[in-house]
Amino acid sequence: MQSSELQRITNWLIDGARSSGTPAEMIADVCEHLVDAGLPLWRFGIFIRTLHPEIFGRNFIWRQGEEVEVGTVDFEILDTPEFAASPLRIVFEQGIEVRGRIGDPDNKRFPILDDLRAEGATDYIAVPMPFLDGSVHATSWVTRHPGGFTDDHIAAIRSIVTPLARVSEIISLRRTAEMLLDTYVGNRAGARILGGQIRRGHNDTMQAAIWLSDLRGFTALSDRLPAETVVEILNHYFDCQVTAIRGHGGEVLKFMGDGLLAVFPIDEYVGDAAHVCTRVLEAARESRASVEALAFPVGEAVERFRFGVALHVGNILYGNIGGGNRLDFTCIGPAVNLAARLEKITGRLGRTVVASEGFANVCRHDWRELGEFPIAGFSKAQRVYGLGEETPVVMA
Incomplete structure (x- = not known):
């Protein structure tokens, strides 16, 4: 990978990703810049836990050549078999990386890898994204590159997660404030207070x-x-x-x-x-x-x-x-x-x-x-x- 381009992406994130108007645009820009820098990224997900009485978290899913999908999940997901068998559960609960080379017999415990293999994926890694308040969030990285991610690719992913966490935390804190104000005082009042x-x-x-x-x-x-x-x-x-x-x-x-x-x-x-x-x-x-x-x-x-x-x-x-x-x-x-x-x-x-x-x-x-x-x-x-x-x- 091009180290100079990777440093430029890092600096851009540290500066607040100012050229991106929305969180979804920021995610798309990060992924496209990383691909241009030589990371063979095909699919990327970022999963942010929220402070909300009904919503467990938000997710942003980027696929090469497609719009970013934005979704929310409620707390019921924690009791589903899908979450129990997800690599993200390990990331949230233990704060460690989970690597899943597609087709590796040792990864049969993660059904999502079979789904990704059917789409042509060759490698998967879930990386924790800790916030300064101690909460752990998650990112997932998927490639179709023959042989999967190289050591250099993994190093690049790890290096970008920290600045990505900082800007994500700022966006998350703002959104959390908005949601809590909407929940407790109403949306018009919340907007005025934040204003x-x-x-x-x-x-x-x-x-x-x-x-x-x-x-x-x-x-x-x-x-x-x-x-x-x-x-x-x-x-x-x-x-x-x-x-x-x-x-x-x-x-x-x-x-x-x-x-x-x-x-x-x-x-x-x-x-x-x-x-x-x-x-x-x-x-x-x-x-x-x-x-x-x-x-x-x-x-x-x-x-x-x-x-x-x-x-x-x-x-x-x-x-x-x-x-x-x-x-x-x-x-x-x-x-x-x-x-x-x-x-x-x-x-x-x-x-x-x-x-x-x-x-x-x-x-x-x-x-x-x-x-x-x-x-x-x-x-x-x-x-x-x-x-x-x-x-x-x-x-x-």
Whole structure:
């Protein structure tokens, strides 16, 4: 291999691979540069473990002459026979190289080598890629070169893994921060925080449709069931709403016990309030159906559930609020307060969905006026609307 070209690739990685716009482009550029330098590389994989509640890791697969494949795997893969028989399992668990010359009888324990041989591969090596935090990630290198990789090829691979690990770790840390912020504060809030809006008092006014819901009979449920069971029920219950909310353009801002606060931003310049509120109502109806279908076995009994959701539209203050060095990225304002008061009315009226007059005026639907109600903290009584299709059910 050309040592000068290999050094140039190393320097380029150390400098942050600035000419590559995305991680996939960076992987493609590295592999193509290595091939140009004399490494007979046919297939390359990089496998990055992630800090995410549902995703075990991400993988990038490059093949000569093809686009880089980008994928994710969940934690269930750890219990599969495929992972148990994978060279990568050894790399992750022991942090050592695994060499697999295609056709070598000693490598029968790795089924992937048979698959690669069918595609014309002659050699395979999985190399650990340690990060500075001590976590071990993995790379895999495959060639079709007659006789496989030479000692010089292996030395080149080992030399490139360290600078590749440094730039990969930087990209991974940024992505981990984005994913964790998305998971815990929502995608819009996460983007703002990463963009530097982190000081107390940083906030914006935003017009939005507001969703505030809670589970009926939650206090009694918590009193008669074990805490672990209640947590499991809440997770299933929130799944019924979060999927619908995110699928219709909303962002979940906060879970408060059995309560959920979400917003659906409205672009005042586009004038899409009616479209946004229609999607909010679709999400509410989907959530209602999902919660009604939720059946949770507890011993010999089956728990069924009802919830209430209040829908409103108005201006909110959206940003950092808190004390000392503990901040919360949330929304406040009279519109949020009204939604919270309306949510309490859903239980009194035996309704799943209620809407403010403002929401009902924007979202044209078969609304039924339910009357005017005095609202604590508001000088005027508020007119409340329910869905014409709903039959009130007052819980005992």
